[in-house]
Amino acid sequence: MKTSSATKYISVWLVALNFYLSAWSEAGCTEEQSRALLGIRNSTNGSAFADFDGKDCCSAIGISCADGISVTSIHLESDSAPSRIWYPNVTSLTVFGDLEELTLNGMNIEGTLQPFCQLKQLKHLRLIDLGDNKLEGIIVSCLGLIQSLEELHLGSNHFQGDIPSSIFSAQGKIETFDVSDNQLEGDLSFSIFANASTLTFLNLSSNRFHGNLPSSIFSNSSKISLFDVSSNRLGGLLSFSIFANASSLNYLDLSNNELEVETESPSWVPSFSLNYLNLESCNLNKKTGHIVPSFISTQHDLALLDLSHNSLEGSIPCQLLFNMTSITALFLRSNEIKGSFPNCSANGSPSLEMFDISDNHINGSLPKDIGGLLPFLEVVNMSSNLLGGNIPWSIGDLPLKILDLSKNKLSGTIPSSLTTNESPLEYLNLSGNKLVGKMLPNNSMMTRLECLQLGGNHLEGTISPMILNSPSLVILDIQNNNLSGEIPIWLYDHPRLVAILFRGNRFGGRLSRRMCRMERLQVFDISHNRLSGGIPSCLDNITFWKKSSSDSNYFPPDGRLYFWITANHGLEIGTSFQIKNNIYTFNGLPLRLMTIIDLSSNRLSGSIPSKMGELTQLLSLNLSNNFLTGSIPISFRDLKSIESLDLSQNGLTGKIPSELVGLTSLSVFSVAYNKLSGRIPFEQQFPTFPVQSFEGNLKLCGDPLPRKCSATDQPVRKDKSHRIDEKEGNMIFDGPVFFYAFVAVSYACGVWAFFGILLINKRWTEIYFSALDRCV
Known part of the structure; x- marks a missing residue:
């Protein structure tokens, strides 16, 4: 009996436990977490978590869970963004204690980063993506206190100021740091990245950073695979040898700065294998004859190469077109490259798809068999050169x-x-x-x-x-x-x-x-x-x-x-x-x-x-x-x-409408050589138009023409909302003479109108004199 009772008790307990665990699994989140998601749904007017029923968090689109129980990822992007500005309740996010990834990219968020400091309560958070929003202010150092953080994406916002060095704390392990397309500034020469030993992805592009790139930048960050500082204000002489030991580097973009990049001196041997290299507008090799960097011949995995706007000299290197079988995009535009199109024997099967050598000095004819030499070309720009001869028939074989x-x-x-x-x-x-x-x-x-x-x-x-x-x-x-x-x-x-x-x-x-x-x-x-x-x-x-x-x-x-x-x-x-x-x-x-x-x-x-x-x-x-x-x-x-209006050299007559002075965007105007007459409007931007805009009209008068206007030369007036020039248009209406004359004429007109009516209408005459008799 005792054994039977114990067995029944254990069975009931197991059934209850199974029911409880099943219910917990079905719910997929706590009541607090459910309220947090409902709060996000309501604050975005239903654009985020529109399908959430308030019960199972893990079933909501944009939510990922571990084992169907604990929320580990919140992922919202522009397709979930509200139509109006969103100010998320960051405090509510701290209830997700197991959260590892938080993505709110393109969610129309405005404000500063300060509220996001509360995320340091989340001990497992390794990714924060707030890119493509409208956040502003400074990048707060408190984000560096999130010890589990590995990826921080803040690109395409309106952040200002510099990068706090404490963002890379000694105990931190940030691997990805993206602040591209902001308004950040500061001197990168300083030791911002002294503790950034774990960095593998660094994107500082499209900001206002200045100074030199320190030669030690890769000694502390030797694991970097992506390094992008393009479109900033960096300057000074940069020797490419600083990248020599960056063995993990595969993406490098130094373009559109004020750098002078030297790749040939001092001598060095690359340990990296690049996939992407952009050195556009880098003043390449000014001291060594503006040559194409020699180390490129060692980059057998290179897919994209941009050396545009560098005053490079010489001819098109055969190795770039035919011997580098991995390259798919080659940009050499706006250089000083001369000679004819290379006629090289190809090794392997060139995979070039995009080729831009525009704005150079390439002469001669295009190869007759260009369709066979570069069979995968999809984009070709050879404009602004000296190419002659016929367009080869084989060009039609290219895709x-x-x-x-x-x-x-x-x-x-x-x-x-x-x-x-x-x-x-x-x-x-x-x-x-x-x-x-x-x-x-x-x-x-x-x-x-x-x-x-x-x-x-x-x-x-x-x-x-x-x-x-x-x-x-x-x-x-x-x-x-x-x-x-x-x-x-x-x-x-x-x-x-x-x-x-x-x-x-x-x-x-x-x-x-x-x-x-x-x-x-x-x-x-x-x-x-x-x-x-x-x-x-x-x-x-x-x-x-x-x-x-x-x-x-x-x-x-x-x-x-x-x-x-x-x-x-x-x-x-x-x-x-x-x-x-x-x-x-x-x-x-x-x-x-x-x-x-x-x-x-x-x-x-x-x-x-x-x-x-x-x-x-x-x-x-x-x-x-x-x-x-x-x-x-x-x-x-x-x-x-309208910014430009040219009606010149026709047979137009009449006056220049004074209403045209309301066209405040007008910067180019001409009515020259017509048959126009009257006074030239002289308000707003019209005084800025030269005499050539009005010449050839014998009856036009007033500035800037030498012909003076008479009192009858008035500009056209059709709209009372447009003011006539008081000095030149209303001179005859000023002064006491006009006032008294106006009163006298008005009085005379009124008297004659009154007695005229009496003479015309006999009944009104009888009424008038009858009333006059009663008054007397």
């Missing part, structure tokens, strides 16, 4: 996405191998050469093409209908060629065109109203052609000229070209156009901000449509050198974003 051969001396026609067979090209720039023939070969099929630039050649014929085979096209630049015919109607139905640059050709005909369907259009330059007829009155239908860029999503949905270039050590791809005799070039994304219409130097006639005043986002409007008549529309006062 090219981006090809820029602009500003060379290439001749012949565009090879059809480059543009047919559903070419993968996304960007093609052959402008500024001596190419002849048609605009595009027959049967061109570039379905992924987003930017086509063929300007500055000798191309003839009409606009190629092959453009219809490029539905993703955003930029079409064929300016300064010998193209002719009318602008085809089908072009205006293209779904995605943002920039049309047709200036300097022989296009004729009229501007079709169909162009008003191009809602995404932002740059339209057809100047210096032979177009006639009037300006379409429906331009206000073009959305982008009326709305700000933030309201428009006109780029291709995937944005492959623009974002891929920017994110991949990008080429400086851009386009050029003219504003008031000045050529402007806009590279990559800044084109988003450009809104330009240039119809100058054609044969356009008729009046300027008043609805053009509704194009409130327009930055530049050039209608000069046409046959336009009528007055300057008063509606132009609404062009609030």
Whole structure:
């Protein structure tokens, strides 16, 4: 009986214990922890932990647990970020005693780091990621007191001041330290990293650090594998020998500082094997003849090498192109490299995918078998060199996405191998050469093409209908060629065109109203052609000229070209156009901000449509050198974003609307050589415009022209909200003479009006005299 009772008691106890453990496991967190997660969900308006039911913490998205019981990781990124600023309750996070990783990257957090000092209560915390937020102030040293901390990510915030040396405490073991893209400053020459013996990943890029890099930096941090101090203000002579013993180093970026880097002296032997090396703008080897660093030949695992902007001399080293089989990206732009393209015998199979040697002095022809020599090329920029001859047929064998051969001396026609067979090209720039023939070969099929630039050649014929085979096209630049015919109607139905640059050709005909369907259009330059007829009155239908860029999503949905270039050590791809005799070039994304219409130097006639005043986002409007008549529309006062307005060399009449003085962004203005009359407005920025802006109008008067105005030469006034110049416009209304004259005239008008009514209306006369009799 006793044994049976004991057995039953133990069985009941085990069942209860199993039920309790099962319930604990199912809950996955304590009540305190559950409240903490609910607090985060509520404070982010449900954007974080939206699926959390208040019971099982471990089932919430962004939470990881050990054995399904204790929370070890909280991971929230931008897809969980609230729409408004978030101030997290850091105290509530301290209830997660087993927490090892805390990631709040891109969570729209504002404030300082001070509240996060409470995290030192968490004895197992090894990773803190607060990157890509809006945190500011200094980096607090208390984070160094978290003895278990191994990784600290604070990049892409607004931190200021210097790095406290105590962040790397003697008992600490920080391995990863990322404070990139902040506003930190201070002298890196000091012993900030004296105790950083455990560092393996150090990213200080895009800050304001200055001073020299101390030669001892790697003696205390010999385990570093990533070292990035790019885009700071570091200076002085740096010998590469300080990295000689950094045997773990595989990623090194010293670019865009004020350093003078010497790799050849003193002699040294590298113990590292780099995968990534960026020495752009490092004043390389000034004392040893601006040569390509010799140690690079020992780096057999190198995948990316950037030596741009260093005044390097000599020819393209064969070893870089053909003998380093691991290299996938090679950037040598903006140097002093000369000679022809190397004709070397390749060892192995070159894996080069990105090659930029633009802005050098490379001459001769491209290798006829370039498609076989470098078979994996996807991105090629050889612009601004001295290359001649024909574009080789074999270039069409390459899997090219981006090809820029602009500003060379290439001749012949565009090879059809480059543009047919559903070419993968996304960007093609052959402008500024001596190419002849048609605009595009027959049967061109570039379905992924987003930017086509063929300007500055000798191309003839009409606009190629092959453009219809490029539905993703955003930029079409064929300016300064010998193209002719009318602008085809089908072009205006293209779904995605943002920039049309047709200036300097022989296009004729009229501007079709169909162009008003191009809602995404932002740059339209057809100047210096032979177009006639009037300006379409429906331009206000073009959305982008009326709305700000933030309201428009006109780029291709995937944005492959623009974002891929920017994110991949990008080429400086851009386009050029003219504003008031000045050529402007806009590279990559800044084109988003450009809104330009240039119809100058054609044969356009008729009046300027008043609805053009509704194009409130327009930055530049050039209608000069046409046959336009009528007055300057008063509606132009609404062009609030306009910076350049050129209406010169037309037949415009009337006065310059005084309302234009409200265009405070206007910096370039010309109405020269028209038939305008009256006084020139002389308020706001108008006094800054030179005499050349108004000359050639025989009836214009006032500064800055020498012709003085008479009392009748008044500026146009249509809107009472705009003040007329008191000194020059109201002189005849000042003084007592005008006052008394006004009273006398008003009295006379009133008397005659009163008696005139009595004479006209007999009944009112009888009433008046009857009332007069009663008064008497």
